[in-house]
Amino acid sequence: MKRFKITMAVVASAALLLSGCGGDPAGPRSDFDPNAPVTLDLAFWGNDTRAGFYQSAIAKFNEKYPNITVNSTFLAFPEFWEKRQIEAAGRDLPDVMQFDYAYLRQYSQNRLLLDLKPYLGKYIKTDGFTESTLGIGVVNGVTTALPVGTNAWAMFTNTALLGKSGGTPYAGGTSWDEYATWMGSVTKAGGGAVWGGTDPTGRIQNFEITLRANGKNLFDDAGAPQFTKAELTAFWSGGAQVRGAGATIPTKRLLEVAPKSGFGAGLTASELTWDNFGAGYAGDLGADASGLALAAPPVTKAGAKDLYLKPSMLHAIAANSEHPEAAALLVDFLVNSQEAGEVFGTNRGLPASSTHLAGVKLDPLSQKILDYETSIKDRLGQAPPVPVVGYGSIEEKFRQLGEELGLGTVTVEQAVDQFFSELDTILKK
């Protein structure tokens, strides 16, 4: 391991030196031959369901461009980013990547992503996008990514599971206390086989919406945290009460079914997450998606504008790609084409491009997501600033500490201290 690390360090520094001499490519080549055989690497995060969708989409892409071979790989979200970081160090990123908003600033600022401007309009159609959706992929004036879709924070419930275990449906948009009480009742009815939900305090997004209910964000425009130790302590202490009452699934069970979530494994009746997770859940549960329903998350203050629409994911091209034109054609197909819309539905969020959306046959689940986003209109506020550099690590640290709180291996005070010390280090970086 040690030797591996050292080797990596040398590879990284050598790559830095080499890339420093290279300079940036000056946009698309005029002699690009759209029929020349080319091989592209495509990386995305997701599960088997999404991998199946990508396979079908690539097959359709190849009907148009039989000369472009696409090798795709996928991983779960945290591992996906660990792998990208290593590749970024060696300037060896895959040609086309599914990209997350949380990492966009970091990768764009370090010039790891291709400036798409010369390709827009020529290889990538932009007619389907509104000005504001195109603006999502712009960092410091440079377009480095195109949004695939948008999503919002939501509550999924499994009505089929509730029906079987004798629980009542969740009303949506209640107070957090009422949600906890509801989870408790479902857990009780479930008799040890089904739980009401997962402790919501393990996810930073739930903390974020409680902050937003009070008119704050996690971070301000300058990247400074807008929350105090006292606020985080109060939030995590609230979680301890819910767990103490036995309303939520034990963390130990969650660890055993990982990488599936408790909800995906059919053990919990509700879960707070992004609203485009429905198709993934349907795949995990291996059941008809008709049992899945969406409800508004609990609200901290009645009338708060705590939710927001964010890009669920984007597509970017690596600056190190040797075939930027072909990569741009693939990105265009993935974000704009009706064919891709037919394949993916709302798996990657509600499509941002209107041509892409036109292809989406709204299956019952997609229709529910669309209806959900319409239903929360009054709760949608202004989106927070583009996430700070290192936000991915911050989110993961929050999740891990939530897990440890669930296991009882740290106290709330220790967890808060660890989180702030981590925050200091990351923001100083």
Add this chain to the structure above:
Amino acid sequence: MAGYGFLAPWLVGFFGLTLGPMAVSLYLSFTRYDIFNPPEWIGFGNFVRLFTDDPVFLRSAKVTLQYVLIGTPVKLAAALAVAMLLNSITRGSGFFRSAFYTPSLIGASVSVAIVWRAMFAGDGPVDGSLRTLGIELGGWVGDVDLAIPMMIILVVWQFGAPMVIFLAGLKQVPAELYEAAEVDGAGPVHRFWKVTVPMLSPVIFFNLLLETIHAFQVFGSAFIISNGSGAPGGQLNFITLYLYKRGFADLQMGYAAAIAWVVLVVVAIIALIMFRTARSWVYYAGDQR
């Protein structure tokens, strides 16, 4: 001069791939370095943070030591016991030798880690069989107290490699020593402690040193079983895994390099202690003392 010419390929490898990177890593351990921006010198900052402001590191060090200090002796004891059994049978020893050796060939693989995870999960075979015996543990994978024992069982299961070395050592012990001891009235226990162990002590020392260092390097199985997170409650967050996450997930390369150097120093100290104490318990036949 011609000699150096012939040595050149090795020298290039040694300076370019071993010594050079080590020097760079030592330098990086005194910096803050995120891969994208040039390293920034912060003196002993990383080391101070490790020991005063990072409870996760201290816990990683603790669980790694637990794993090494319990896993290695148990593994060696199992290896020696089975080697002695195999040494005493004449028929089929070749088959058993291969059979016991196989786990150490595949034990570090990803597939075994996945199987291990499935076996020790809440509804897996291990838990199921224990339940029929009336022992209700409810899954090891997510259990804070059972995760390290699960890993120790995995490493002990791979006792084949030291076993083969022990077996070779046992074949070297002269039969006349046992005969002489037997004539003097020594029972099996006495023969083991007074003949086998002293005669085998160089092999025991070799295995102990190797397996201890090897145990510090545990990574793949812990990574797979905990889904890369070191869960439950950081019990599988062994020092190598923590180093990897700091370096490649958090991009704190300088900090990761500092961890690597702390591990190197700790392993070196342990090896030094072993070599020092070896003088008093390792017997080399033909040694003039």
